[in-house]
Amino acid sequence: MTADDSFGRLDDDDYPAYTMGRAAEMLGTTQGFLRAIGEARLITPLRSAGGHRRYSRYQLRIAARARELVDQGTPIEAACRIVILEDQLEEAQRINAEYRRAGASVDSPPAG
Secondary structure (H helix, E strand, C coil), X not given: CCHHXXXXXXHCCCCXXXXXXXXXXXXXXXXXXXXXXXXXXXXXXXXXXXXXXXXXXXXXXXXXXXXXXXXXXXXXHHHHHHHHHHHHHHHHHHHHHHHHHHHHHHHCCCCC
């Protein structure tokens, strides 16, 4: 991989750029919290060649949402389930909007 390839990934939300320590620091939480949400299968960090956990920006956003819920008193397992359901709902709404747009373009009369 060249330096140019690496720079191209800086904008990739799914690129596992953050170590566990850095991710915990960014979220203001502990590494144990990140392990716990991994065990609850909310996020699955990629592993470096040395076996260290690496997190993407997308995973950090999900972890931050789980932390918000836990900070509000929600048990971690329930918080993880809520975040999973919120993510599924958002994806379903996105797909429905695409179908509506596709249907609207089929139903509209041709110009002219």
